[in-house]
Amino acid sequence: MTTPQPFVLKWGIISTGRIAMDFVKDLLVDPKTRGTTDVGHKIVAVGSRSVESAQKFIKAYAPNEADIKAYGTYNEVYANPNVNAVYIGTPHTLHYENALAALEAGKHVLCEKATTSNAAELKALLKLAKEKKLFFMEALWTRFHPLTLELKRIAEEGTLGDPVVLHADLSADFHIESLPLNHRMLDPKLGGGALLDLGPYPLFWAILALYEHPSNKNARPSSIVGSIVKTPITGVDASTSFTLNFTENLQAQAILSCSMQVPAANFGATIRYKNGNIIVKPPIFRSPAVTVQYYDKPGGDIVREETKAFSYVGGGWHFEADEVARCVRDGKLESDLWGHEKSIIMMEVFDEVSKVPPDGQGNTHMI
Amino acid sequence: MTTPQPFVLKWGIISTGRIAMDFVKDLLVDPKTRGTTDVGHKIVAVGSRSVESAQKFIKAYAPNEADIKAYGTYNEVYANPNVNAVYIGTPHTLHYENALAALEAGKHVLCEKATTSNAAELKALLKLAKEKKLFFMEALWTRFHPLTLELKRIAEEGTLGDPVVLHADLSADFHIESLPLNHRMLDPKLGGGALLDLGPYPLFWAILALYEHPSNKNARPSSIVGSIVKTPITGVDASTSFTLNFTENLQAQAILSCSMQVPAANFGATIRYKNGNIIVKPPIFRSPAVTVQYYDKPGGDIVREETKAFSYVGGGWHFEADEVARCVRDGKLESDLWGHEKSIIMMEVFDEVSKVPPDGQGNTHMI
Structure with a gap:
């Protein structure tokens, strides 16, 4: 009997701010340290407002990941065919346009809190995600601790x-x-x-x-x-x-x-x-x-x-990443633990x- | 050099409920146990809805005070010429009529919280107290701890x-x-x-x-x-x-x-x-x-x-009683520490x- 290979979710990262840094560092923590063996994570692309800052970010926080693409626009991340899911860590007022673009490009989305500037924007995002059969979740990491x-x-x-x-x-x-x-x-x-x-x-x-x-x-x-x-x-x-x-x-x-x-x-x-x-x-x-x-x-x-x-290796953002990976693997459009209704x-x-x-x-x- | 005699405030008690019991027990605590030497307290009258319950209250909580009058009406307390100040411990919705009657009879008033059922009632009481140059205070005992x-x-x-x-x-x-x-x-x-x-x-x-x-x-x-x-x-x-x-x-x-x-x-x-x-x-x-x-x-x-x-002998209601005694002694119409504006x-x-x-x-x- 062989152990099944974990499902590995391939991430595109939008923004190189502090919260994106925390998230990326956690994606690189060995899932086994938290008892996770069914899913894993791979960072495929990082998008920033300049290619230099994306490169600097990768060098600082993912120095051993040789094949992460550094982009000077967010659109290049959404367009990358290897990206399964996009993590959005920009300021609140940019979430709507960033998530909208990611969904339109066919990517699953994990979007930082507050998800949008208002409920109307969020509802528009959720409508699009459902139409396109894409997973969308607010990055309510605490829910998964x-x-x-x-x-x-x-x-x-x-x-x-x-x-x-x-x-x-x-x-x-x-x-x-x-x-x-x-x-x-x-x-x-x-x-x-x-x-x-x-x-x-x-x-x-x-x-x-x-x-x-x-x-x-x-x-x-x-x-x-x-x-x-x-x-x-x-x-x-x-x-x-x-x-x-x-x-x-x-x-x-x-x-x-x-x-x-x-x-x-x-x-x-x-x-x-x-x-x-x-x-x-x-x-x-x-x-x-x-x-x-x-x-x-x-x-x-x-x-x-x-x-x-409670203690664990890493910052605690990896638990929500595991949830995204499992949901995407299972074809779910929302999390059972932190679903769309709660974000609304x-x-x-x-x-x-x-x-x-x-x-x-x-x-x-x-x- | 002789120590001046303390000013002794003579109290009439309205109601024989639990809060009146707490207050009366504290009036009987020796003021020196809390470092008070300038004022003291004497209970002159207790009014209840029946003379029997007033007598029972006195027997239970002031058994050594031989000359406290037990009344079956509140009006007899207000009418007693030996009473300087009336303590009102009835339910909230009776405070207004009790305090009004006490003030009209020329007595200073210490009235339990909430002072009245609404601000309009309280303002009417305060207007009357000022007209009659009588002291009125909400029994905010915590303020004096x-x-x-x-x-x-x-x-x-x-x-x-x-x-x-x-x-x-x-x-x-x-x-x-x-x-x-x-x-x-x-x-x-x-x-x-x-x-x-x-x-x-x-x-x-x-x-x-x-x-x-x-x-x-x-x-x-x-x-x-x-x-x-x-x-x-x-x-x-x-x-x-x-x-x-x-x-x-x-x-x-x-x-x-x-x-x-x-x-x-x-x-x-x-x-x-x-x-x-x-x-x-x-x-x-x-x-x-x-x-x-x-x-x-x-x-x-x-x-x-x-x-x-912090600790002291008694329940802590005596500190507000001391404040009333000092204010009455000094001819004040309200307390500097818990004045009318705060009650309003x-x-x-x-x-x-x-x-x-x-x-x-x-x-x-x-x-």
């Missing part, structure tokens, strides 16, 4: 009961007072602000813990409300809070926040169930450990607490939170 | 810089599914729901840390937004989140929450400053300890952390958050 898989198992095996309230915060001090005005965090033209850059992570935990919870029966959030403090520097959102209610079946609330002016809150993501708590330690995009607390009775005292730590909810939430009037006051919308 | 005084000193001495984001939660599982429908937490006629019962405490920390911060220059919140999950049992709010922005001078945000279906969040109140954090350990109404964390640089790493624990902000915030439409969706308002 071992910690997340284990947390979800614990959350849904029954002991904790239904979730009631969730707090999640992702913040980071970008020292915006010292940044150039065209920095991605400050420039409205690049989708700047805390919400689109940091907001996907607290919202992710709400979708995982509330939307995905079996008791929610796939009900979308019944309402959402956002509150924004804008920076006077460029007018983008500096500190943002948004609350989602899940009332159709679950009677639960998610209280989410992000700021680009302070470090992340110490409580990470805290999910409060009838019979206990789950605390996802910061950073919530790649948490090192999760603590589960069990009460003696609903709303009672904590009588049992377990902390589970994300963008619709961001759309609603962003509709705060120009005076910076809070606002409310239904979705 | 040694921990709070020390926290405020640390927050404002300069090292931490301006506050940016604050999270505060007060929740408690009241097991509402098992309560009688006329319980104060469930009955709309008693002001039931999480907001008026639990909401004053997270909001208190926002007012202390943001409204009172010198950089805020006394600016009121520029906007507020609320989100409510109602209980199907009686339709009152079960889990509520509300966010206040302070943008006129401070560019800061307070994210507050309360629920009567889960225990309090483990993070208590977390105030995030440019140069560090202050964490008020739960329960945030009577915190046992505060941790102050200092960064090496704005938004940097925590390089110094100090935890200060509280009620206006609750008014706005409560304006959620009947379908239970979130809502937004400016104040």
Whole structure:
């Protein structure tokens, strides 16, 4: 009996920024170090705004990969017949045009968060992907981490009961007072602000813990409300809070926040169930450990607490790459774990939170 | 040289419920145990709905105070010429008529939180108190705790810089599914729901840390937004989140929450400053300890952390009683530490958050 050869997905990389660097470094980690033997990855092409920067990127982060093509345009990556799937790591406001071009060229797509600038753009991309029978996934890497898989198992095996309230915060001090005005965090033209850059992570935990919870029966959030403090520097959102209610079946609330002016809150993501708590330690995009607390009775005292730590070789982006490879191998158009509907909810939430009037006051919308 | 005799405030107690019990027990604690030598307290009268319950209350909680009058009506307390100040511990929706009657009878008033059912009622009370030159204070006992005084000193001495984001939660599982429908937490006629019962405490920390911060220059919140999950049992709010922005001078945000279906969040109140954090350990109404964390640089790493624990004889309600005694002694009409303007902000915030439409969706308002 022979071991079947792993399915190797051939990647084209769009952008040579920091997130593309993280992703490429992880593609080169031996999959066996994370127990993956059924799929593997090969980097075929890297596209940048100049061929020199693509070459420099390859030399720096994939020095032992002799046959990666370096391109000075993204279109050459999409046109390369050896590329199966394109990873898009450009700024938010370019995702739509980049993903559209990749799909039109017949490539599967893994697209960074926030997937697009608004839900309408995302829906157009998904429509095209389905028409062309191509796989499309938002690069929600946290969904595929071992910690997340284990947390979800614990959350849904029954002991904790239904979730009631969730707090999640992702913040980071970008020292915006010292940044150039065209920095991605400050420039409205690049989708700047805390919400689109940091907001996907607290919202992710709400979708995982509330939307995905079996008791929610796939009900979308019944309402959402956002509150924004804008920076006077460029007018983008500096500190943002948004609350989602899940009332159709679950009677639960998610209280989410992000700021680009302070470090992340110490409580990470805290999910409060009838019979206990789950605390996802910061950073919530790649948490090192999760603590589960069990009460003696609903709303009672904590009588049992377990902390589970997780580690692996690499940065943690390879788990989502494995998911893409498996889905492409199996002919799937979306991931079972992070499918299109969840990405649509994300963008619709961001759309609603962003509709705060120009005076910076809070606002409310239904979705 | 003789030590001056302390000024002794003579109290009438309205209601014989649990909160009145806590307050009365603290009035009987020797003030010297908390370092108080300038004022003292004497209980003159207790009013209940029957004289028997007033007598029972006195026997249970003030057995050594021989000359306390037990009354079966509140009006007899207000009419007692020996009473200087009335403490009102009835349910929220009775505060207005009780305080009005006390003021009309010429008594100073300490009124439990939430002071009234809405801001209009509170403003009417404050107008009457000023006309009659009587002292009125919301019973915001947490404001007068040694921990709070020390926290405020640390927050404002300069090292931490301006506050940016604050999270505060007060929740408690009241097991509402098992309560009688006329319980104060469930009955709309008693002001039931999480907001008026639990909401004053997270909001208190926002007012202390943001409204009172010198950089805020006394600016009121520029906007507020609320989100409510109602209980199907009686339709009152079960889990509520509300966010206040302070943008006129401070560019800061307070994210507050309360629920009567889960225990309090483990993070208590977390105030995030440019140069560090202050964490008020739960329960945030009577915190046992505060941790102050200092960064090496704005938004940097925590390089110094100090935890200060606080303890005293009694439940902690006596500190607010001392404040009332000092203010009455000095002829003040409001407290410098918790004045009328702060109580008005509280009620206006609750008014706005409560304006959620009947379908239970979130809502937004400016104040």
